[in-house]
Amino acid sequence: xxxxxxxxxxxxxxxxxxxxxxxxxxxxxxxxxxxxxxxxxxxxxxxxxxxxxxxxxxxxxxxxxxxxxxxxxxxxxxxxxxxxxxxxxxxxxxxxxxxxxxxxxxxxxxxxxxxxxxxxxxxxxxxxxxxxxxxxxxxxxxxxxxxxxxxxxxxxxxxxxxxxxxxxxxxxxxxxxxxxxxxxxxxxxxxxxxxxxxxxxxxxxxxxxxxxxxxxxxx
Amino acid sequence: xxxxxxxxxxxxxxxxxxxxxxxxxxxxxxxxxxxxxxxxxxxxxxxxxxxxxxxxxxxxxxxxxxxxxxxxxxxxxxxxxxxxxxxxxxxxxxxxxxxxxxxxxxxxxxxxxxxxxxxxxxxxxxxxxxxxxxxxxxxxxxxxxxxxxxxxxxxxxxxxxxxxxxxxxxxxxxxxxxxxxxxxxxxxxxxxxxxxxxxxxxxxxxxxxxxxxxxxxxxxxxxxxxxxxxxxxxxxxxxxxxxxxxxxxxxxxxxxxxxxxxxxxxxxxxxxxxxxxxxxxxxxxxxxxxxxxxxxxxxxxxxxxxxxxxxxxxxxxxxxxxxxxxxxxxxxxxxxxxxxxxxxxxxxxxxxxxxxxxxxxxxxxxxxxxxxxxxxxxxxxxxxxxxxxxxxxxxxxxxxxxxxxxxxxxxxxxxxxxxxx
Ligand SMILES: Nc1nc2c(ncn2[C@@H]2O[C@H](COP(=O)(O)OP(=O)(O)OP(=O)(O)O)[C@@H](O)[C@H]2O)c(=O)[nH]1
Ligand SMILES: Nc1ncnc2c1ncn2[C@@H]1O[C@H](COP(=O)(O)OP(=O)(O)OP(=O)(O)O)[C@@H](O)[C@H]1O
Ligand SMILES: [Mg+2]
Ligand SMILES: [Mg+2]
Numbered sequence: 076x077x078x079x080x081x082x083x084x085x086x087x088x089x090x091x092x093x094x095x096x097x098x099x100x101x102x103x104x105x106x107x108x109x110x111x112x113x114x115x116x117x118x119x120x121x122x123x124x125x126x127x128x129x130x131x132x133x134x135x136x137x138x139x140x141x142x143x144x145x146x147x148x149x150x151x152x153x154x155x156x157x158x159x160x161x162x163x164x165x166x167x168x169x170x171x172x173x174x175x176x177x178x179x180x181x182x183x184x185x186x187x188x189x190x191x192x193x194x195x196x197x198x199x200x201x202x203x204x205x206x207x208x209x210x211x212x213x214x215x216x217x218x219x220x221x222x223x224x225x226x227x228x229x230x231x232x233x234x235x236x237x238x239x240x241x242x243x244x245x246x247x248x249x250x251x252x253x254x255x256x257x258x259x260x261x262x263x264x265x266x267x268x269x270x271x272x273x274x275x276x277x278x279x280x281x282x283x284x285x286x287x288x289x290x291x292x293x294x
Numbered sequence: 295x296x297x298x299x300x301x302x303x304x305x306x307x308x309x310x311x312x313x314x315x316x317x318x319x320x321x322x323x324x325x326x327x328x329x330x331x332x333x334x335x336x337x338x339x340x341x342x343x344x345x346x347x348x349x350x351x352x353x354x355x356x357x358x359x360x361x362x363x364x365x366x367x368x369x370x371x372x373x374x375x376x377x378x379x380x381x382x383x384x385x386x387x388x389x390x391x392x393x394x395x396x397x398x399x400x401x402x403x404x405x406x407x408x409x410x411x412x413x414x415x416x417x418x419x420x421x422x423x424x425x426x427x428x429x430x431x432x433x434x435x436x437x438x439x440x441x442x443x444x445x446x447x448x449x450x451x452x453x454x455x456x457x458x459x460x461x462x463x464x465x466x467x468x469x470x471x472x473x474x475x476x477x478x479x480x481x482x483x484x485x486x487x488x489x490x491x492x493x494x495x496x497x498x499x500x501x502x503x504x505x506x507x508x509x510x511x512x513x514x515x516x517x518x519x520x521x522x523x524x525x526x527x528x529x530x531x532x533x534x535x536x537x538x539x540x541x542x543x544x545x546x547x548x549x550x551x552x553x554x555x556x557x558x559x560x561x562x563x564x565x566x567x568x569x570x571x572x573x574x575x576x577x578x579x580x581x582x583x584x585x586x587x588x589x590x591x592x593x594x595x596x597x598x599x600x601x602x603x604x605x606x607x608x609x610x611x612x613x614x615x616x617x618x619x620x621x622x623x624x625x626x627x628x629x630x631x632x633x634x635x636x637x638x639x640x641x642x643x644x645x646x647x648x649x650x651x652x653x654x655x656x657x658x659x660x661x662x663x664x665x666x667x668x669x670x671x672x673x674x675x676x677x678x679x680x681x682x683x684x685x686x687x688x689x690x691x692x693x694x695x696x697x698x699x700x701x702x703x704x705x706x707x708x709x710x711x712x713x714x715x
Contacts, residue, residue: 080310083363085363117361120394122398131401138362140362148361162406162409166307166404169306170306
């Protein structure tokens, strides 16, 4: 839930990278970190085990000021993909304004992808997020694998679903920015609607979206 | 819009914290005293609103920034601007570290509590389902017991039916075997009676025709006078015996049929009508009979057999009263449950001779009778009981002793349960 603080003239957004273990969520966020200018990004927080498995979460803070001087702050999280960390996953997902579901393109990972997606839906229900209305984009990562599930198959399989599909290779950064900007566009729209509802803030969706666009280009 | 926040206490682990709360994770005094030598003087920290909350107040202040926002100020009277900026940077590092610690510890705390809560929930669910299974097991036990009882009852009925069948078989055999000789003995006796008459005619003729002294002497020597006198009585008595045997055979027929009788739905009124008719035919007046009966009650019975069974009981009662006192038939109806059919209880109450304990004990035995020789066979109650048993019912006699009257209670299953023996 977008958080608007009038006294400090600040709006805070939260997006979460969700998905099965080892699908490349952390790699996505690290790639984004490298794409953003140092002024617009805060210190990345990563809590990992020795095997590079996310233990609690990764957090990349991003921020910029609109022309009117309002601070727009984005908190970009990844959840731990391992099944055992469900309570942590749930806490991190709580109050999200948008979700990027990072799936693994390897043929062997279809079941893990599906189970994690079901888990996302279940946890949305648990933390009170309306899954039907949640801004959500799907990313199929690791397109560079020798024998990934063909894109056509994926598009056929997901054709009935309302969410956009993105193909990416997070390791090289390919597709990471497009996924991120699409997610921001959708999240910002619903956040702007929310803020408009409470009549609290003089900021338009376009303004915030433009902010992120220039951020991404600005490096 | 969603409203749920952090799992445990409602405050999300990633909420914005004011400086004062971040300092909960920092040893503020230690920090200040380690910075003091670098600053060259006493230092102080103010929060975002400019309120001093640590150290000493000063004139020049350097903002402390965390993620594009000023969260507080560091002040030192002695330090120059560049030193102050460097010192603020060091405090900011401390603040970021505090922030990391706070987020992870809150998140971890929440997750652990959430895990605990889920475990507890699962435990409760397990306990609930265990409880359900316990109840189920208990009621299962009950159901099994009920089934077992039904099975045992069926088993008993089957054994009873087998007993009745073999008894009927025996009775049928006896009836058949006895009936044949009975037929020709009866016919022969009649012929013999005729022959005696012919002998008498012959004797008279001989006496008139010859009047011979020798013939007369031979006649007297043979005691022909007594022979002709006694012979008809003898034959007469034999014939009575034959009639009696015939009665026994006909009573045995009731046993023959009871085991394989065809049952049909019958109203009690129909059965009783036939009972009265049969009783009258056997020479007993039903004039003194009173009834309080539910004639509409439906039974599942064989009309011929049931009327025989009830008639035997009624006749006994009428015989016990011997023209004085009264006989009453009463019925009571016992409604059934889902598993069990209802019952009809029919009582034949007489104010007659009553019964001694010994008679009560043997009344149902075959050929047991207390009646004068020749007037009772002792099969009435035997046959009655077999018929009633074959209908899935029961009969019992009750009497407080001689001259106190007798009550015969008959229980019969009502028709309609679908279940019939
Ligand atoms: N070939 C290939 N490997 C990738 C790609 N993206 C990530 N990986 C590798 O996949 C492994 C897991 O990546 P992470 O980003 O740590 O995965 P994660 O989703 O954060 O995993 P958890 O934190 O355990 O949930 C690492 O070895 C990455 O190098 C990709 O696009 N192609
Ligand atoms: N209502 C009654 N009051 C007193 N005694 C009875 C009554 N019913 C039966 N008894 C006793 O039980 C005996 C057995 O009865 P049961 O009907 O079997 O034979 P019975 O009446 O003697 O002969 P049958 O009925 O074969 O002509 C009777 O002889 C009588 O002593
Ligand atoms: Mg990770
Ligand atoms: Mg009798």
